Amino acid sequence: MVTIADVARHAGVSSSTVSYVLSGKRAISEETRRRVRSSVRELGYHPNAGARALAARRSHIIALMVPLRTDVYVPVMMEIAISVTTAARQHGYDVLLITNDExxxxxxxxxASGLADGLILMDVELDDERIPVLRAQGTQATLIGLADDARGLSCVDHDFVAAGALCADHLADLGHREIAFIGYGSGVYHRHAGYAERTLAGFRDRAGQRGLRFLHRTCEGTYESTAGTLARVLADRPGTTGFVVQNEGAIGPLLTLLRTGGRTVPEDVSVIALCQDQLAEQFAPRLTAVTGSAQELGRVAVEQIVGRLAAASEGGRPDDDRALLTPTLTVRESTGPAPLLP
Amino acid sequence: MVTIADVARHAGVSSSTVSYVLSGKRAISEETRRRVRSSVRELGYHPNAGARALAARRSHIIALMVPLRTDVYVPVMMEIAISVTTAARQHGYDVLLITNDExxxxxxxxxASGLADGLILMDVELDDERIPVLRAQGTQATLIGLADDARGLSCVDHDFVAAGALCADHLADLGHREIAFIGYGSGVYHRHAGYAERTLAGFRDRAGQRGLRFLHRTCEGTYESTAGTLARVLADRPGTTGFVVQNEGAIGPLLTLLRTGGRTVPEDVSVIALCQDQLAEQFAPRLTAVTGSAQELGRVAVEQIVGRLAAASEGGRPDDDRALLTPTLTVRESTGPAPLLP
DNA sequence: TTGAAGTGTCGAAGCGCTTAAACAGATGCC
DNA sequence: GGCATCTGTTTAAGCGCTTCGACACTTCAA
Incomplete structure (x- = not known):
């Protein structure tokens, strides 16, 4: 194992000099810096993480706490985890994966063990038990999602209200007047800091402003429940020409059901999904969709926590950021002008 | 911050005694042990990770290297990552997430930094550049997937050959004679330590033994490519009554195409998928599927690496395990007896 | 009774790094 | 010329833990 002392000997300087070259915390002459750097390279030196953490009281590790439960669309979680990891590396941090069940x-x-300098929490509940602990320990943290009380924390989330509004605007712009909003099972609306609820609220408000008539129906996302939901929608509002689908699981079934029911997309009805672009591209026809970037979410979370860590280590009090990421609407083949009245 | 010295003082013993109580590496009297334990609890002591790693030369961290690229079915990766994390915790390890692009x-x-004691590598290529590095550094590692040359490593994977064979057996048992195997795009067969290839080989061999006629056709997994693939299959072998679908992306399109083409599943044709149960349940009809447990994969990988670490720390030479997990066939609604000849 | 072996605890060294403080030498100012 | 100042480097004191060897005391066999 190569230690800092080996590098120091090899470069003919003291080990503190090596440390200062590496950290840049003191002025070192160009000449010395060059020698040290080349010794580092030549010997393949990598500072021992434990020793560094012990001496500097910073582990350069960020813990990411992910949900175990998989009713959230899983690929998104993975994408966030990966973008957190890549972003963290760019700031010199590594990522420790912790599961929610701890x-x-x-x-x-x-x-308490100093394993991580800060935490990123995903899937935060409205009144989450972990938040008081964070405060008690004085630990820096960022939430992905919005909590009830985020004093002393930063958070970032998609702007679901804006996403809902985008759906309403797009359909209204195309001349649709009767819309069905296919949601999640009813339980979901009260969890996850209510992201489902916020989307719905955003849609509802904008729909109201634009003079749309609409129906909100819950749906479990299976084939059977989607069939039931669709049947009820068409019974209640036979004139429905636009569908907003919030539950990813319902997309496939809905398209199949519309087709077998003799309705063509987008000539007869338009369908707009709230889902990732990747998923939207997989259907036929490809779906017009409103989506937020999971990558961006991870990146912003890392920036927030790194910022907090920097502020705290300089003795400041980090400010509690609250970022809302603007979603984007991508028009594809599943939406078109409302059909002329028969 | 509570240190071991605080605990020692509180319990009226030396700090080495506290350390021995916690590690169990020396005999300590029942009475002392009790006192120390209650001091630990009362003070809320958690050993400092950095100090521990430095002194013991073990970080109790396992690094998990995950692929960035997402052409692998992503939920599986997440499931593996999570099961690795949970399993690792049960052995007293934490998990560091590293991306493949490093x-x-x-x-x-x-x-070299001693950040992790061992590594678990996912998505290993047949001739992976990381393996020589592992050997050079003398780092313990486990691969998820099979590598060309795994000397000095353990590995675990699904038994894809067996999975392919299960598909052939099931369809043969039901009396089908002409089968189409819908695969991945052609590029995939030469990556990922050839898992796609192994499944195909397992199917092919068993199909031969059971006297099945079969066709293998590549497919990109989009709606269009699936349509093309299906058309060719039906043109070449109009008598095809069984489909084995390897590419998850092709499942939805295939079912839709069969339906619109006037073929009923499972009365006219049987469809068996190589995919996760969760996915198989989402379609209508629910799919008969062959699948390996991603959870198991993660768990076994952790057991292998923990075993290697234990053996190495006791001065032994760990043996190179090579585990193949047996897949299971779950019969659902998409397969049935071959139709009688017209 | 004595020495050997076993049991439970402690003292202290040291893991590899950071960083405050000291120091040496060059430079500038009055 | 003497003093302050600045620059670049070293010295040394930890950071909080593990672990080796020492030690005190008990138990047991000869």
């Missing part, structure tokens, strides 16, 4: 004790363990 | 240098960095 709960508040997990947060305590990570914070 | 490449061999990443491996070097992690190993």
């Amino acid at each position: 709960g508040p004790d997990g947060v305590r363990r990570i914070a | 490449g061999p240098d990443g491996v070097r960095r992690i190993a």
Whole structure:
């Protein structure tokens, strides 16, 4: 194992000089810096992480706490995890993966052991038990999602209200007047800091402003439940020409059901989905969709936590950022002008 | 911050005694142990990770290197990552997430800095650059997937050959004689340690033994490519009554195309998928599927690496395990007896 | 009774790094 | 010329833990 002392000997300087060259915390002459750097390279030196963490009291690790439960669309979580990891590396941090089932004790363990300098929490509940622990330990953290009380924390989330509004605007612009909003199962609307609820609210408000008539129907996302939901919608509002689909699981079934029911997309009805572009591209016809970037979410979360960490280590009090990412509407083949009245 | 010295003082013993109580590496009297334990609890002591890693030369961290690229079915990756994390915790390890794009240098960095005690590598290529680095650094590692040359490593994978064989057997048992195997795009067969290839080989061999006629056709997984593939299959072999679908992306399109083409599943044709149960349940009809457990994969990988780490720390030479997990066939609604000849 | 072996605890060294403080030498100012 | 100042480097004191060897005391066999 190559230590800092080996590098120092090889470069003919003291080990503190090597440390200062590497950290840049003191002025070192060009000549010395060059020699040290080349010794580092030649010997293949990598500072020992444990020793560094012990001496500097910073581990350069960010813990990412991910949900175990998989009713959230999983690929998104993975994408976030990966973008957190890549973004963290760019700031000199590594990422430790923790599962949600460790709960508040997990947060305590990570914070008290100094394993991580800060945490990123996903899937935060409205009144999450982990947040008081964070505050008690004085641990820096960022939430992905919005919490009830985020004092002393930063958070970032998609602007679901704006996403809902985008759907309403797009359909209104195309001349649709009767819209069905196919949602999640009813339980979902009260979890996850209500992201489902916020989307719906955004849609509802804008729909109201634009003079749309609309129906909101819950749906479990299986074939059977989608069939049931669709049947009820068409019974209640036979004139429906636009569908907003919030539940990814319902997309496939809905398209199949419309087709077998003799309705062509987008000539007879328009369908707009709230889902990732990748998923939207997989259907036939390809779906017009409103989506937020999961990558961006991870990147912003990392920037927030790194910022907090920097502020705290300089003795400041980090400010509690609250970022809302603007979603984008991508028009594809599943939406078109409302059909002329028969 | 609570240190071991605080605990020692509180319990009226020396700090080495506390350390021995916690590690169990020396005999400590029942009475002392009790006192120390209760002090630990009362003070909320968690050993400092950095100090521990430095002194013991073990970080109790396992690095998991995940692929960035997302042509692999992503939910599986997430499931593996999560099961690795949970399994690792049960052995007293935490998991560091590294992305594949760090490449061999990443491996070097992690190993040389002592950040992790061992690595789990996913998505290993047949002739992977990271493997020589692992050997050079003397780092313990486990591969998920099979590599060309795995000396000094353990590995675990699904038994894809068996999975292919299960498909052939099931369709043969039901009396089908002409089968189409809908595969991935042609590029995939030469990557990923050839898992796609192995499945196909397993199917082909068993199909031969059972006297099945079969066609293998590549497919990109989009709606269009599936339509093209299906058309060719039906043109070449109009008597085809069984489909084995390897490419998850092709499942939805295939079902839709069969339906619109007037073929009923499972009365006219049977469809068997090589995919996760969760996905198989989402279609209508629910699909008969052959699948391996991603959870198991993660768990076994952790057991292998933990075993290697234990053996190495006791001065032994760990043996190179090579585990193949047996897949299971779950019969659902998409397969049935071959139709009687017209 | 004595020495050997076993049991439970402690003291202290050291893991590899960071960083405050000291220091040496060059430079500038009055 | 003497003093302050600045620049670049070294010295040394930890960071909080593990672990080796020492030690005190008990138990047991000869």
